Every structure is written in structure tokens, then in C-alpha cells.
Amino acid sequence: MTTTAPDTVQELVEAWGAMGALWGINRSVARVHALLMATEGPLSLDEIAERLRISKGNASMSLRELRTFGVVRQVEAPGDRRDFYVTEPDVWTMFFRILRERKRREFDPALEAIHRLLARPGAQGEVRGRLQQMGDLLATVEGVVNRFLKDPASTRAALALVAGLPFDRRKKRT
Amino acid sequence: MTTTAPDTVQELVEAWGAMGALWGINRSVARVHALLMATEGPLSLDEIAERLRISKGNASMSLRELRTFGVVRQVEAPGDRRDFYVTEPDVWTMFFRILRERKRREFDPALEAIHRLLARPGAQGEVRGRLQQMGDLLATVEGVVNRFLKDPASTRAALALVAGLPFDRRKKRT
DNA sequence: TCGTGCGTTCAGAATATTCTGAACGTATCT
DNA sequence: AGATACGTTCAGAATATTCTGAACGCACGA
Structure with missing residues (x-):
């Protein structure tokens, strides 16, 4: 359990997703963002897709958008081919x-x-x-x-x- | 020509309509609002529908929403059965x-x-x-x-x- | 009373947005 | 080289939103 409290995290993810509309970003993008906000360590693309029940493709595109906004950053793990993602804290x-x-x-x-x-x-x-x-x-x-x-x-x-x-x-x- | 300058009004209507998304109101609603903003006198429902090329039904619903937001008001004309609308100035x-x-x-x-x-x-x-x-x-x-x-x-x-x-x-x- | 003008409603059509998943490219390992 | 693991892309499916227009109700006037 790498996260604070799975079910409440889930609530935040949904709430943030709904709120995304308010400032014009789509639900998936906002949900990915919320998940990263509420998670301590970096997450891989697959883990994100899995946790949010969205396709890898969707996750990939959402992360790209978040990166162009400069709110998400890629980090690399030691001997791991996968990309990991973390939010900028701001x-x-x-x-x-x-x-x-x-x-x-x-x-x-x-x-x-x-x-x-x-x-x-x-x-x-x-x-x-x-x-x-x-x-x-x-x-x-x-x-x-x-x-x-x-x-x-x-x-x-x-x-x-x-x-x-x-x-x-x-x-x-x- | 009851309005400032038809074509530029049109531009404002479209721009305001697009911007509506920013604060979460839909294009038609925002367009109706913009039209009323840019028009001196009260407008009838039919006139609004016609000017914006939207159906009467749409115009009616949009006006209702604007009224519930308290930004548009109905006014009556002397011996006229129709309803007329004006914006609150604020x-x-x-x-x-x-x-x-x-x-x-x-x-x-x-x-x-x-x-x-x-x-x-x-x-x-x-x-x-x-x-x-x-x-x-x-x-x-x-x-x-x-x-x-x-x-x-x-x-x-x-x-x-x-x-x-x-x-x-x-x-x-x- | 009936007819006409007006506003409203809402089922379904039209459109726009979002999402999926198969196909592909690239890198790495054996 | 072939096999595997990963990320990306994008055509089309799925879904959500918006809009239309026919049907209706009401009020007024004839």
C-alpha cells in the first residue's frame, strides 16, 4: 500500500477529475494528476493505467499533457526500463x-x-x-x-x- | 440597426460563446448573454433566436438558465404579448x-x-x-x-x- | 367557442469529446 | 538475429453534450 489510504485517495481522484472541467482539463488528465498528487513515490505508466482503470494509451496521452503543462516530470529508476512519473509539488x-x-x-x-x-x-x-x-x-x-x-x-x-x-x-x- | 455594429457584435458573440466554457456555461447560453450585452434595448425571444440562428427551444432554455443565474431579466412591452429580455448590467x-x-x-x-x-x-x-x-x-x-x-x-x-x-x-x- | 400567437418542454438527432486497443517503433537482452 | 518490454499514436468506438423541432399548454381576442 504505497498510498495514504486507497479508498479516500479514490475519492480525491474522482473529485479532482470532476473539478478538472472547471479549469478546462479533461477528466482523465485530472485523475492522473490527482493520483500522482496523492501518491508518495513515482508511478509507472502501467501502474497509473491500472489504478485508474484507463487504457495505457489514455494514460500516455494524459501524462503528455501534464508534462506540457509542466506539472508532471519523468524520473528514471536505477536499472528499470520503464518511465516513472511524479508531480511537481506546486x-x-x-x-x-x-x-x-x-x-x-x-x-x-x-x-x-x-x-x-x-x-x-x-x-x-x-x-x-x-x-x-x-x-x-x-x-x-x-x-x-x-x-x-x-x-x-x-x-x-x-x-x-x-x-x-x-x-x-x-x-x-x- | 438597433445595435452598435452588427459584424463586430457578431465577433463578440462568438468570442464570448467560446469563453463561456471557461466558466462552465455552454456556448448558446453565453452567446445569448453576449447578444443582450451588446444590444441597447430589450429583445424578444424570437428576435434572439433569429439573430443567433438557434432554435426557439434553445433560446428559451438558454434564457431560462441566464435568468436562474440572475443575469437576465424579463421586461414587458406595453401592448405586446411577447416577453422581452435585458441583461442585468453587472x-x-x-x-x-x-x-x-x-x-x-x-x-x-x-x-x-x-x-x-x-x-x-x-x-x-x-x-x-x-x-x-x-x-x-x-x-x-x-x-x-x-x-x-x-x-x-x-x-x-x-x-x-x-x-x-x-x-x-x-x-x-x- | 374556436383560432392564433407565444413560450416551454423533451425525445431523439446532431455534434463534440473522450477513450480504447491494435499496430507500430525503439531499445534492450539472449 | 529474434524475442521481449515498453511507450506512443491514431482510427474508430463509446460516451457526453448540445440542439432541434414537433407537440403541447396557456392566454388572449374575435
Whole structure:
């Protein structure tokens, strides 16, 4: 039993998988990620596929995606031909990297359209105000994401403040 | 031509529709929303369906969803049997209301699983730290959402600060 | 009363997404 | 060389999501 507690791990895997949708990554990918998060040592591709009851092919593709997001890393075992995988420990970074990706693909076109509309001379009151709000919203999210990627520590602290969190946990790490 | 600029409006509609996925609302719903955002006066169901080339049924269901989110309102025209629709002007609120919804459905189970895992006595170092981070992340998002819904103005200002925005726009409104 | 205009519903069609597994490539060992 | 172990790929199957449009109900007016 290499993991904390099999059945609860299972629950986390499922919950994380469902939540993946929230930030736009698919169920399998998120489940693989959760499994690695909840497991101490590195896992081989086959073990992952087996534990999650998904095909090797699916596992392989999911791991690739996680690697391109930079949240999973391959490690090698001494005299073993297989590849093993571990998560980067930083979930926050993962979250924001993925957001940045989606920002590019989805925010930017929307922002462009909004600005184009605002530039039109004929943009009236009601509409103008709403468009501006949309722009503000997108710009704010964008700003937070960018700032986080530049300076994670301070952004995290700032967000904790905004969130009004007790703000104790975390061992410190500067 | 009741709207700012038909073709650019179209672009916004499509961009907003694509972006909808980001916060978990479907393309049609987001497109209807965008159309209302970019249009000065109220629109009838038929007009919406026609402009977006979607069926009346689809339009009806999309509008219902938008109404349950509280971002679209029905208005009546003088001697007209038809229902007309307008957006609430506050996109930010929409955004956070929707987040709250998803939070309920998706965050909460994940947070539960995490806490259950952390409660286990056997939660070791590596894993424990990662789980804690996941919990922090979720708690932070949750906190921001809750605070926004309680006190939008201050939260917006705070977020603008975090985002490092120029922070000028907006007519003021307290 | 019947007819007409309007909105809603929902079964099934259309479409999009995700997943599987067989086929393949490459490396390693005998 | 042949055999084995492993990872990857991708066409098509399986599944999930979204959309349509016919059927219906209701309210109004004639």
C-alpha cells in the first residue's frame, strides 16, 4: 500500500477529475494528476493505467499533457526500463499556467472584440458601460494570472488577504 | 440597426460563446448573454433566436438558465404579448454567481476528500504538503468568491490592486 | 367557442469529446 | 538475429453534450 489510504485517495481522484472541467482539463488528465498528487513515490505508466482503470494509451496521452503543462516530470529508476512519473509539488503554478493557456485561446479574442466595439464612435451609454465592465473583468483576471506567474509568493499572499483567509497554514518557505 | 455594429457584435458573440466554457456555461447560453450585452434595448425571444440562428427551444432554455443565474431579466412591452429580455448590467456578479454554483458542485467534494485525507494519521510529508496546497488553493478561490458576493465593490478594488491594474476606468458608483 | 400567437418542454438527432486497443517503433537482452 | 518490454499514436468506438423541432399548454381576442 504505497498510498495514504486507497479508498479516500479514490475519492480525491474522482473529485479532482470532476473539478478538472472547471479549469478546462479533461477528466482523465485530472485523475492522473490527482493520483500522482496523492501518491508518495513515482508511478509507472502501467501502474497509473491500472489504478485508474484507463487504457495505457489514455494514460500516455494524459501524462503528455501534464508534462506540457509542466506539472508532471519523468524520473528514471536505477536499472528499470520503464518511465516513472511524479508531480511537481506546486499546484498553484499548475493552476495558473493552465489559466494562462486558456487566456490566450479564449480571453484574447473576446478582449479584442470588446475593444473594437468600444472604439466605434457609435458606442452608446448602456452598452458602452457593460462592454467596459466585461473588459475590466477580463483584464483583472488576466492581471492576476500574469502577476502570479511573475511573482507567485506575493500574489498568493495578496490573494489570501483578499479572500479573507485565516492565513496560518503553510510551513513557510519564502 | 438597433445595435452598435452588427459584424463586430457578431465577433463578440462568438468570442464570448467560446469563453463561456471557461466558466462552465455552454456556448448558446453565453452567446445569448453576449447578444443582450451588446444590444441597447430589450429583445424578444424570437428576435434572439433569429439573430443567433438557434432554435426557439434553445433560446428559451438558454434564457431560462441566464435568468436562474440572475443575469437576465424579463421586461414587458406595453401592448405586446411577447416577453422581452435585458441583461442585468453587472457582469462581475454574473461571473461570481456562476463560480459559486460550480464551487458547490465541484469544489466542495474535492475539499472534503482532501480534508479526509489530511485527517488520516498516516499522511506523510510530501503528500501531505501537496494536499495542503490543493486545499489552500481551493479555499482561496472560495474565499474570493464569497467575499465578492458579500461585498462586490471592495473586492473588485482589491482584485484590481492584486492584478496591478492602472485602475482608472469606471464612472464611480459607490 | 374556436383560432392564433407565444413560450416551454423533451425525445431523439446532431455534434463534440473522450477513450480504447491494435499496430507500430525503439531499445534492450539472449 | 529474434524475442521481449515498453511507450506512443491514431482510427474508430463509446460516451457526453448540445440542439432541434414537433407537440403541447396557456392566454388572449374575435
